[in-house]
Amino acid sequence: MKREDLIFEQSRPGRRASTHAPATLAAIDDLPAGVLRQTPPPLPEVSELQVVRHFTRLSQLNFSIDTHFYPLGSCTMKYNPRVSNTLAMLPGFLARHPLEPDSHAQGVLESLFELQELLKAVTGMSGVSLTPMAGAQGEFAGIAMIRAWHLARGDTQRTQIIVPDAAHGTNPATASMCGCEAIEIPTGPDGDVDLDALRRAVGPKTAGIMLTNPSTLGVFERRISEIAEIVHAAGGLLYYDGANLNAILGRALPAGMGFDVVHINLHKTFSTPHGGGGPGAGIVAVNQRLEPFLPIPMVGKRDGAYVWLTEADRPQTIGRLSGFMGNTGILLRAYVYMRLLGAEGMRRVSGYATLNANYLSTRLAAPGFAIAYPRRRASHEFIISLKDIARDTGATAMDFAKALLDRGFHAPTTYFPLLVPECLLIEPTETETRQELDAFVQALCAIRDLAISDVGELKRAPQTTPVRRLDDVRAARQLDLVWQNRAGTAN
Amino acid sequence: MPFIPHTDEDLAAMLQVIGVAGIDELFDEIPAALRVNGLPAVLPGMSEAAVVRLMSGRAARNVDSLCFLGAGAYEHHIPAAVWELATRGEFYSAYTPYQAEASQGTLQLIYEYQSMLAGLVDLDVSNASLYDGATAFAEACLMAVRASRNRNSRRVLVARYLHPLWRRAAEALLRGQAVELVELPAADGRTDPGALANIDARDFAAVCLPWPNFLGGLEPVDELTDWAHSHDLLVIAVCNPVALGLLKPPGKWGAQGADIACGEGQPLGIPLAPGGPYFGFMACRQALVRQMPGRIVGQTLDIEGRRGFTLTLQAREQHIRRSKATSNICTNQGLMVTAATIHLCLLGSEGLRRVAAQCHANTRSLVAALTSIDGVELRFAPFFHEAVLILPQPVATVLAGLAASGILGGYDLGADFPELGRALLVCATELRTAEDIEAYRRTLAGLPGMAVAA
Numbered sequence: 001m002k003r004e005d006l007i008f009e010q011s012r013p014g015r016r017a018s019t020h021a022p023a024t025l026a027a028i029d030d031l032p033a034g035v036l037r038q039t040p041p042p043l044p045e046v047s048e049l050q051v052v053r054h055f056t057r058l059s060q061l062n063f064s065i066d067t068h069f070y071p072l073g074s075c076t077m078k079y080n081p082r083v084s085n086t087l088a089m090l091p092g093f094l095a096r097h098p099l100e101p102d103s104h105a106q107g108v109l110e111s112l113f114e115l116q117e118l119l120k121a122v123t124g125m126s127g128v129s130l131t132p133m134a135g136a137q138g139e140f141a142g143i144a145m146i147r148a149w150h151l152a153r154g155d156t157q158r159t160q161i162i163v164p165d166a167a168h169g170t171n172p173a174t175a176s177m178c179g180c181e182a183i184e185i186p187t188g189p190d191g192d193v194d195l196d197a198l199r200r201a202v203g204p205k206t207a208g209i210m211l212t213n214p215s216t217l218g219v220f221e222r223r224i225s226e227i228a229e230i231v232h233a234a235g236g237l238l239y240y241d242g243a244n245l246n247a248i249l250g251r252a253l254p255a256g257m258g259f260d261v262v263h264i265n266l267h268k269t270f271s272t273p274h275g276g277g278g279p280g281a282g283i284v285a286v287n288q289r290l291e292p293f294l295p296i297p298m299v300g301k302r303d304g305a306y307v308w309l310t311e312a313d314r315p316q317t318i319g320r321l322s323g324f325m326g327n328t329g330i331l332l333r334a335y336v337y338m339r340l341l342g343a344e345g346m347r348r349v350s351g352y353a354t355l356n357a358n359y360l361s362t363r364l365a366a367p368g369f370a371i372a373y374p375r376r377r378a379s380h381e382f383i384i385s386l387k388d389i390a391r392d393t394g395a396t397a398m399d400f401a402k403a404l405l406d407r408g409f410h411a412p413t414t415y416f417p418l419l420v421p422e423c424l425l426i427e428p429t430e431t432e433t434r435q436e437l438d439a440f441v442q443a444l445c446a447i448r449d450l451a452i453s454d455v456g457e458l459k460r461a462p463q464t465t466p467v468r469r470l471d472d473v474r475a476a477r478q479l480d481l482v483w484q485n486r487a488g489t490a491n
Numbered sequence: 492m493p494f495i496p497h498t499d500e501d502l503a504a505m506l507q508v509i510g511v512a513g514i515d516e517l518f519d520e521i522p523a524a525l526r527v528n529g530l531p532a533v534l535p536g537m538s539e540a541a542v543v544r545l546m547s548g549r550a551a552r553n554v555d556s557l558c559f560l561g562a563g564a565y566e567h568h569i570p571a572a573v574w575e576l577a578t579r580g581e582f583y584s585a586y587t588p589y590q591a592e593a594s595q596g597t598l599q600l601i602y603e604y605q606s607m608l609a610g611l612v613d614l615d616v617s618n619a620s621l622y623d624g625a626t627a628f629a630e631a632c633l634m635a636v637r638a639s640r641n642r643n644s645r646r647v648l649v650a651r652y653l654h655p656l657w658r659r660a661a662e663a664l665l666r667g668q669a670v671e672l673v674e675l676p677a678a679d680g681r682t683d684p685g686a687l688a689n690i691d692a693r694d695f696a697a698v699c700l701p702w703p704n705f706l707g708g709l710e711p712v713d714e715l716t717d718w719a720h721s722h723d724l725l726v727i728a729v730c731n732p733v734a735l736g737l738l739k740p741p742g743k744w745g746a747q748g749a750d751i752a753c754g755e756g757q758p759l760g761i762p763l764a765p766g767g768p769y770f771g772f773m774a775c776r777q778a779l780v781r782q783m784p785g786r787i788v789g790q791t792l793d794i795e796g797r798r799g800f801t802l803t804l805q806a807r808e809q810h811i812r813r814s815k816a817t818s819n820i821c822t823n824q825g826l827m828v829t830a831a832t833i834h835l836c837l838l839g840s841e842g843l844r845r846v847a848a849q850c851h852a853n854t855r856s857l858v859a860a861l862t863s864i865d866g867v868e869l870r871f872a873p874f875f876h877e878a879v880l881i882l883p884q885p886v887a888t889v890l891a892g893l894a895a896s897g898i899l900g901g902y903d904l905g906a907d908f909p910e911l912g913r914a915l916l917v918c919a920t921e922l923r924t925a926e927d928i929e930a931y932r933r934t935l936a937g938l939p940g941m942a943v944a945a
Contacts, residue, residue: 003595003797007603007836020570021842022921026852028737031873035709037739040840042610051836052572055829059581061596066580068593079494080584083539088764089574092550097560098766099902101894104556107549108765121532133622133767134822136809144667173809173819179667182814220520251518252525267822271494275826276597277587277619277786279768295663311659319663323563323625323656323755324766336546342536343529345493351514352495358517359505377520405593410586416810431494434501465592467799475791475803479780481616483606 002466004057007044008483017047061466062276063410069436073381073413073425074168074216076246076268078353081340084272084333093332098324102307108328109306113299115335122245122346123262124255125285129294131326135243138263138282139174139210144318145261145286145293146208146237147178152293152316158207158235164193166217166417168243171210180207187419191219191373193227202234212241213257214248214379216417217372218357218425228258237261237290245269246429247354247380250347254285261286269349270334281330292316297325352430353380356437360428363441369448372420381427383420390422395451395458397422402469403450403461407443493536556894557927559857561877561918562705562902563624563654564766565758567733567846568922570837573760577830587786587822591801592793597825598800601788604832608772611735611835612728612752613742615777619786620770620823624729624755625660627771628653630784630818631727631753632661632697634775636670637817638750638782639696640723645670647697648690651677652704653729655907672699680708680871680879682715692722700749702730702738706870706904706916707854707877709738716745728752732759732772733850734875736843751775760834761827770824770831781807784818849921850876853928857919860932864941870914877918879904879911884940886915892938898931 028036046054063070070077087093096105116128132138143161150158161175162183172182185197193211209231213221221227231238240254240262246269254262266272267280274280286294296317297308308325311317341349361382365371372383386397401411401424413425428437450458462468497505502514511517518526537545558566577583581596588594588601605617621627632647649658649672662672673695676686681704698719700710712728719726728741728749741749757769775783781804789803809816838846854876861867866883882889886903893900901917908914919928935941 004599006599008606016839016841018570018837018839018842020568020837021845022849025845026848028848028851030855031709031737031851034713035739035873037735037737037844038743040844041607041613041735041740043607043835043838043840043843045839045841046836048570048572048837051833052576054836055576055600055833056579058596058600059576059579061594061599062581062585063590063593064581065584070586072586075586077584077586081494083542085578085583087543087546087550089578089762090547090550092547092553092555094762094764095555095566096553096765097558097566097763097899098564099560099562100556100899101891104554104894105765107552111546111549118533121530133626133824134820136819136821137622137626140664140819144663147667168821169809169811169813169816170819170821172814173812173816176814176816177664177667177819179669222520222522225522225525248518248521250530251527252521253527256525256527265822273583273826274586274822275824276582276585276594276600276829277825278822279622279770279824279827280822319666320625320656320660321663322623322660322767323654323769324623326766327622327768328766329762329764329768332546336542339534339537339542339545340493340539343531343533345536346533347529348492348495351517352492352497354517355497355502355505355509355514358509358511362509377517401590402592405590410593411590431496433496434505462592466595467592467793467797468795470591470793470799470801471791472801472803475789475801476806478791479616479777479803480790481602481605481780481787481803482609483602 002061004054006483007046007054010050011044011046013045015045015047068408068410069432069440070410071412071426071428072410073427074243076427076429078271078429079431080271080273081337084336087336088329088332106306109299111335112331113301113306115331116299118338119283119285122249123285124253125262126288127291127294128283128285129298130283130331131295131297131321132263132282132284133322133327134278134280135263135265135282136170136174137321138284139170140177141284141295141321142239142261142263143174143178143180145290148293148318149290150207157205160205161207162201162209165419166215167210167212168216171241191217191376192221192223195223195226198227198230202230202236206234206236208237208239210239210241212244214244218379218382219373219376220379224257243268247350249350251350255287261290266330266334271337272330272333279327279330281327293318295319295321349430356428356430356432357382360426360437364444367445372423381425383423383425385420386422389448389451393451393455395455397424399458400424400447403447403458404443405462406464409440409443556897556899557930558899559901559917559919559931560899562916563755564763565920566763566922567758567920569760569762572837573830573833576833577826582829583826588802595800598788600829600832602790602800604828605788607835609774611732612774613740614752614774616780617774618783619788620828621773621785621820622824623767623769623771625657626664627753627773628657628729629661629664631751631773632665632670633668634751634782634784635697635725635727638779639725641693641696644694644696646673646695647699648673648675648695649699650675650682650701650704650710652681652706653699653701654705680706681710684711684714687718692724695724697725697727699727699729702728703734703875706879707874708871709873712744716749720747725750730754732756733847736847750779756827756831759831761830768824768827770827782817785820785823846921853919853921853923854878857917857928860928861935864936876920877916880915880917882913882915886913889938893934896934898934
């Protein structure tokens, strides 16, 4: 099994093999001794070859889209086109200082301006700000705008945000970040929001509702127009969590469903990299009533040139969410992807993502896997529940997840959404072949056979990964968050 | 079709398995009134060759300059190996490492990053990153309010010369939770310790000290840290990570050291790339770790007793704790941390120290060259790698003149800090040569209204 020593363990005092720092130490004689560092930081002393080898080997310990089918529900792990990266990394884009004059960055600004227009088109909204740096920051921007809209009208008591129980954890956490209270409402047995519960929840304190559509249960919220009526009639606004936009791209518009504000995870629908945990981009789009409140900076056009719009141009803005402009390099990658696809390509994305999910769901239902919402059409993802198998054999969703790793598949999302017991949330995306999906079905069937014949062997999975099951309790109780044995690294 | 692998035969067979006639039928649960038939405002798709031509043209249309502008984003050398490695598909296209056994590469890398970052600031623990310096600063303020012993206080003291854009971003991010930033009085380009006696410390949860500050100056951090601790305030260090190659780390400030350190990671191998993606870093004392936002990786053992790495202390996070989480952050800046970790390994501690010292020396040279022009004066000393110059002409006019000659001359401090007068913030990193500095001096001296130097 592959493993790799820590870079600190490969370090030797005095080893220098790089050309990346000045050859000598420049004079610092004007700085008082009291401001200087007395002992050097414990960085490893290694050669460039050691560094290249170490991080190449570390990379090889990962599963990734480029190496494995990665059907992680709610994450849209589709192919990240290489050309998006190549073009965003052109020196003419990378060498731009964020505070340079707008006239120096017209190529960047034109691309971002056109990206804003494209995002208006795919949401049906009238205003866009690109600045939020991830989905959770897009949520923050959205709820902050909703709050600002109420406050601008003198309506100061609206501090409750309604969130379905199936929602991503970021939704209630965002409500708290914005100083609001999250009010959870249940989901009905068909997977749609319980409208009676919603009617009971809304009132004069309702600031708005946060919804994902299709929901995290992998079904389209069919009564969305009624939900919009109920919330609007109560004086609240509707927030669309765009985590699942891949399912309806070019088929339905959040604006048409009655939403007032939407965020889109460009690292999901528009195929920018997940990068082992970011950077993402969580742009926000709004209808006219929220436009004045959009976060800055935004890109505008003035006298034939593109400009960054700031506080001076947008006096009612909720403000800045980053030191500069957000994750601009990610925005360029999304722009490249959208230009490659065009209108027809975007509609194909939702079409084939939904085709793959429904095909996989049907293929898994046939040999008896329990689909969580069997009478519903799957969106771009779907849930199977292993509750019965767990009861009969003792094999849990986590066991299935680990056994998939041994068979060369990244696991689906496990134990989310919280309301389906022993669940796997499976999102194949449009970029997988039918043959890959068939192989995945075979793997799940083989694992189920093993659960029945020898659950003890199943629980030993994974056996082929760089490490086997890890002791999470030990990790949390005997905290070891930094390498302590620093002897020999500092000189 | 771009990136969609289905053959006609695949499509037909799959539709048959599902039992529908065509793809459009799969959307039959969307009410008809909500369905749209395409995206008329979106242009047709392009070939890769056509997009390459389009974007190469736009990249070329941007205007490159000789950069003496810092103000929170710095042009440093980035070894070629950094992004060659960071954009390997196994890093680039992996998700957050929730399935630990399938993500040991990313997890071990983050553990190594946490170790280096904690060592750099000389505190006990680090998280796996936040979005950028401004959001890390805001999250540090929220964390301090949660952890403060001055329980009722939702106010945080901030040095006047903290990055003005970060300050504005933090105000936007803190407004919802009614956390207020209150400015410390300043004198001579840094916080005035003499004014502390007039502050009722019980009103505050923490004090935030930039290191170096926005003007490039060195705050009296030892004195301020001891004052804060003697009044039960937490100390938040907002620091430049390259500067820490040379300057005293937050963990050594005053008698006890700072409690939280945060800052902008961009100087560690991240391109300027108009404003992002960068990454924010955060570290703290062990006792505060459960108040820290964001992901944290820990070392543990697998069932065979071998070392392995996993996300830990997840009960702080939104996917477990929901509305009671320490933050709503989920996706962070993983790929940027990948690059920064590789960057730090390639430099090593001596390399980082030399880069920091060279930045300082080059800025001294720049200051000497520019102040040789009549009417240009240095305002404050000592400084690290940025310095405030007072100009005999309006700064905006001077900057426009320099830009027309291909020089980004610095940051106009007038709007944010009017008390400084016609003040320009200049920066010379290790990349600026003697020739670059002479080009700046010559161009500045030649601008209309500037006296020509001897």
